Amino acid sequence: MKTAARSQLFQKFSQLNWTIILLIFFISAIGWGLLISAGKGDPHVWALKQMVRFGMGMVILFGIALTDLRWWLRFAYIFYGVSLALLCGVEFMGFIGMGAQRWIDLYLIQLQPSELMKVALILALARYFHSQSQPLSLYKLSAPLLLILIPTVLVLRQPDLGTAMILLMSGGALFFLAGVSLWIFGIALAAGGASIPILWNFLHAYQKKRIFMFLDPSQDSLGAGYHITQSKIALGSGGLLGKGYLQGTQAYLNFVPLKQTDFIFALLCEEWGLLGGTTLILLYTLLITLCSHIALTTQNDFGRYVASGITVTFFLYMFINIAMVMGLLPVVGVPLPLVSYGGTALLTLLMGFGFLLNVGRQQTLKVPRLSIGIL
Amino acid sequence: MSRAETSKFFSRALFLGGFQICLVLLLFSRMVYLQIIEGSYYRVLADGNRIVTRPLVPLRGRVYDKNGILLVENETNFKLLLLADKKKDIEVALASLEAVISLSPEAKEEILKKAQKRQGVESLVIKDNLTWDEVSAIELHAMDLPGMTIEIGSKRRYPFAAEGAHLLGYVSSPSEKEEEEDPSLGIPGLKIGKSGFEKYLNQRLKGTPGYSALEVNARRKIVRELNQIESIPGEDICLTIDERLQRYAYEVLSEHESAAAVVLDIQTGNILALVSFPSFDPNLFTLGINRNDWKDLQNNPYVPLTNKAISGLYPPGSTVKIFVALAALEAGIIDKTTSVQCPGYYYVGDHPFHCYKKEGHGTVNVLRAISESCDVFFYEIAKRVGIDRLSTYYKNLGLGEGGIEGFPHSRKGLVPTKVWKREKKKEKWTLSDTILTGIGQGYISATPMELAIAIARIAGGGKKVVPQLEKGTAHPFPDLGFNPDHLDLVKEAMAHTANSPSGTAYPGRILVEGKEMGGKTGTSQVRRITLSQRRAGQTKTTNLPWEYREHGLFIGYAPLENPRYAIAVIIEHAGGARSAVIAARDILLKAQALEEEPPL
Incomplete structure (x- = not known):
């Protein structure tokens, strides 16, 4: 019995997509190298801590990857409910930290309910669409729409523009994949456009400022436009091959703020040039391709939606961050996935990949439809 | 999922994937734009950030x-x-x-x-x-x-x-x-x-x-x-300056309220001393002068901030008589023997011009006229030479030409001409003007430096001496074309001035044999003695308040044989030339003594 369980576990491990795990490790390792550079060559500043977090995250990844997919289908709404409750807790009870109400401190990793929500939303939507048959009427879509909008509004109030964007867009992507008619998207876009003036009033002064700065960064290159101006200088001055490892003057002399977190891509491009930037983007693309492959080849709907949702979320992280660093999008506070310093995003991502690997391991599993109820 | 649903999922997933690829390409092209196309621009900015x-x-x-x-x-x-x-x-x-x-x-x-x-x-x-x-x-x-x-x-x-x-x-x-x-x-x-x-x-x-x-x-x-x-x-x-002579000259001048002196080496034009008294401490300026010290310097009636040796403009007075004499000799108007009767006054029309010696000099030739400084002789000579020729000779000797070209605050004296008077004063030149110019009064003015240059040119045998301030810059001076006999005659007159008992500089003569000086005294009026004062018997200004007294001047050279040193001294408001003569004597003696004194 004991040996049977062990061989079963071994079998489960062998079923995992190790290429993806290797790529995750590879990209994270690039991150550690950059964090050493950001710490002026001292790994104690950031890199070592981030490695420990990676280790913890990997435990969670494997933990999730080895479970039964059907179990997650069953608990998807519960998971969503708990995440929402925590999010409300942060919102209304106020775990205050860092100026924005985002954190619940779990020693080395601060748990951010909004991060948890990114995964929970995907699972909840996946379960909903898994259980519905086509065509999806507007009435049928009102429930999943609320699933997206409630956490989005809560997160916006925190205020966390980046997470709100990811929730909205990954949810939207699942709607799209689920086959929602294009005219409904048309209406949603129109409604969204109409609500911009209203939403504008909800934005904090600094968010408005960031958007203004995005529109014209040269306007105030020492004030709010400083981040993006300096980031572009760092990136641009890297040239083809970069200034060399540990030689990035912009980052080393602190001209680029948040060089270890949101702007780490600027550090990469300054020290490794176009070559380094392209290499990382190619690795990301490869990882996304492998993830997409899982999403496309999975035969159960739940797994398919989960894999797609995770892949899209990962892509959004990457795109928003890099576009932001290059001055293509406003500064919204989205980290570079697996590379930026910080525990919460890493935890979310590795959790997400855990689900993705879980799906990949059980692609041919028959997953029955569940009733509309919570369980 | 039905088959139709599955194919819809695939087509939409494909669309989404394609969209993602487009976005990645956008990122890539932006990166190429920033790093390759604009790369050098951003590199300059990055260096500008970090390099000062x-x-x-x-x-x-x-x-x-x-x-x-x-x-x-x-x-x-x-x-x-x-x-x-x-x-x-x-x-x-x-x-x-x-x-x-x-x-x-x-x-x-x-x-x-x-x-x-x-x-x-x-x-x-x-x-x-x-x-x-x-x-x-x-x-x-x-x-x-x-x-x-x-x-x-x-x-x-x-x-x-x-x-x-x-x-x-x-x-x-x-x-x-x-x-x-x-x-x-x-x-x-x-x-x-x-x-x-x-x-x-x-x-x-x-x-x-x-x-x-x-x-x-x-x-x-x-x-x-x-x-x-x-x-x-x-x-x-x-510099060409001899620190010891400069110090000594300063010490000599410091016995007076306000004075200046220039000593030139006649052969080389080297400025050996250039002194203006009173002075100030330049170290005050390097430390940043305080407001009170600055105010004191500016309000001092003896203008310590002004370098009188090169920017003080004075009527040269009788010192010009040697220039007038040289001009008359060169123009062939007089010779050694030409004499003029001096009754103590000289009429231009019905206006009398007085000789400083009230009772007159009697019959004077050029030698006596210079050494005893007869005004009437030079009124007559100046009239005969005429202002045009006179101003030409003045200029040849360096008057109105300034001192050191480009030196801060170096000024040029005025050599008046007919044209000058017409343009500046809008008046016609008169004979009275010529006569006054002939005794160094009226419109004419000169700096001590210019007077030193003029005497150096005469004592040096008619070479166009140009003052030098930097050591080793001297080169041979061109000849001004004066007749050596005329120069010798004028020098002889200057030797008499300082060495014969009737000479005006006799009281300040040099007693050391072989080091005697020659020269010419001068007093320049700051204010005309009015007719009523003259009637009251006042012909001297010594008993007037300081600022109304005459300036005392002396220009000269030493030694008499092969002259080496030229000097011009002005003692402001000295009331006579005597103190200028004595100062010049002391300085010229020191200059000659220093030749034997090895520098420290």
Whole structure:
């Protein structure tokens, strides 16, 4: 019995997509190298801590990857409910930290309910669409729409523009994949456009400022436009091959703020040039391709939606961050996935990949439809 | 999922994937744009961010006298600086500094003003010219004064203070206007010549600034030095001045209220001494002169800031008689024997011009007219020569030509002509004007330097002597074309002036054999003696208030055989020429004595 369980576990491990795990490790390792550079060559500043977090995250990844997919289908709404409750807790009870109400401190990793929500939303939507048959009427879509909008509004109030964007867009992507008619998207876009003036009033002064700065960064290159101006200088001055490892003057002399977190891509491009930037983007693309492959080849709907949702979320992280660093999008506070310093995003991502690997391991599993109820 | 649903999922997934690929390509092309196409632009910006070039002030050249005695040197200067990143804590820093050294309220105010104005990486100068006591006090309390450092630099020192102040000038920080005109002067700590020799040869003395390229971080704190180009010190320059003679001449003149003297080497044109009294201490200016001292200097009635030797314009008085005599001889109007009757007055129309000797000189020839300074003789001669020829000879001898070309505040005297009077005074030239010009009164004026040049040209045998201030620049002077016999006659007359009992300079003659001098006295009226005063028996001005008395002048040379030294002395408001003669005698004797005295 004991040996049977062990061989079963071994079998489960062998079923995992190790290429993806290797790529995750590879990209994270690039991150550690950059964090050493950001710490002026001292790994104690950031890199070592981030490695420990990676280790913890990997435990969670494997933990999730080895479970039964059907179990997650069953608990998807519960998971969503708990995440929402925590999010409300942060919102209304106020775990205050860092100026924005985002954190619940779990020693080395601060748990951010909004991060948890990114995964929970995907699972909840996946379960909903898994259980519905086509065509999806507007009435049928009102429930999943609320699933997206409630956490989005809560997160916006925190205020966390980046997470709100990811929730909205990954949810939207699942709607799209689920086959929602294009005219409904048309209406949603129109409604969204109409609500911009209203939403504008909800934005904090600094968010408005960031958007203004995005529109014209040269306007105030020492004030709010400083981040993006300096980031572009760092990136641009890297040239083809970069200034060399540990030689990035912009980052080393602190001209680029948040060089270890949101702007780490600027550090990469300054020290490794176009070559380094392209290499990382190619690795990301490869990882996304492998993830997409899982999403496309999975035969159960739940797994398919989960894999797609995770892949899209990962892509959004990457795109928003890099576009932001290059001055293509406003500064919204989205980290570079697996590379930026910080525990919460890493935890979310590795959790997400855990689900993705879980799906990949059980692609041919028959997953029955569940009733509309919570369980 | 039905088959139709599955195919819809696939097509939408494919669309989404395609969209994602487009976005990745967008990122890639943006990266190529920023790093390759705009790369060099951003590299410049990145360097501009981190590199600050700081100019290094060059050491100014030193100045020596002809014997290698240091006249201007550089001295170690200690400057207290507050580092740029501590500027925001300036009030606290000043408070802790005041516990260590004293700061005047004005100085504090100045510092606070500068701290607000100047941004960037440059340190703030808290106090310049620290004394040794202050330096050691600051070093001792260094722990209580964070962000403060003592910078060791150099400052100008003039060991030869008041005696050389006019000649050497002084340096100080460029004014805002000067900085605007020449942006290269905008170097913190750079001093430029403001007057005298310091200004005259500023270009050569100042040196070339170096540069230090510093890497700074985002908070503008200096991280390290990347590169340094050393500054090149300015040129050391030797003057023609003999420090000992300059000092001595100053001492001689300091017996009077206000005076000036120039001594030239006749053969080379070298300026051996150039003195103006009273003077000031140029060291005051390097330390930054305080308001009271400056006001005192400006309000002093004896104008200590003016270099009277080259910018004081005086009526040359009777000293011009030797020039008039030379002009008349050269023009063939008189010879050695030509004589004029002097009854003590001379009529132009019905207007009488008086001789200083009321009872008249009787029959005088040129020799006596010069040595006894007969006015009537020269009224007549001037009339015969005419103003046109007279002014030409004056100019040939250097009057109205200025002294050292380009020297700060060097002025040119006035040699009046008919054209000049018509243009400036809108009046016709009259015979009276000619007659007055012939005795050095009226419109004519000259600086002591110009008079020294004129006497050097005559005593040197008619060579066009040009004054030299820098050692080793002399070259042979061209001949002015005077008849040597005429020159000898005029010199003979000058020898009589100072050596025969009837000569006007006889009381101040040199008694040392072989070192005797020749020359000509002069007094120049500041105010005309009115007719009523003259009737009341007043022909001298000695009993008038100081500022109304006549200036006393003497121009001369020594020795009589092979003249070597030419001199011009003016004693302002001396009431007569006697004190000028005595001063010239002492200085000429000293100049000759120094030939035998080896320099230290």
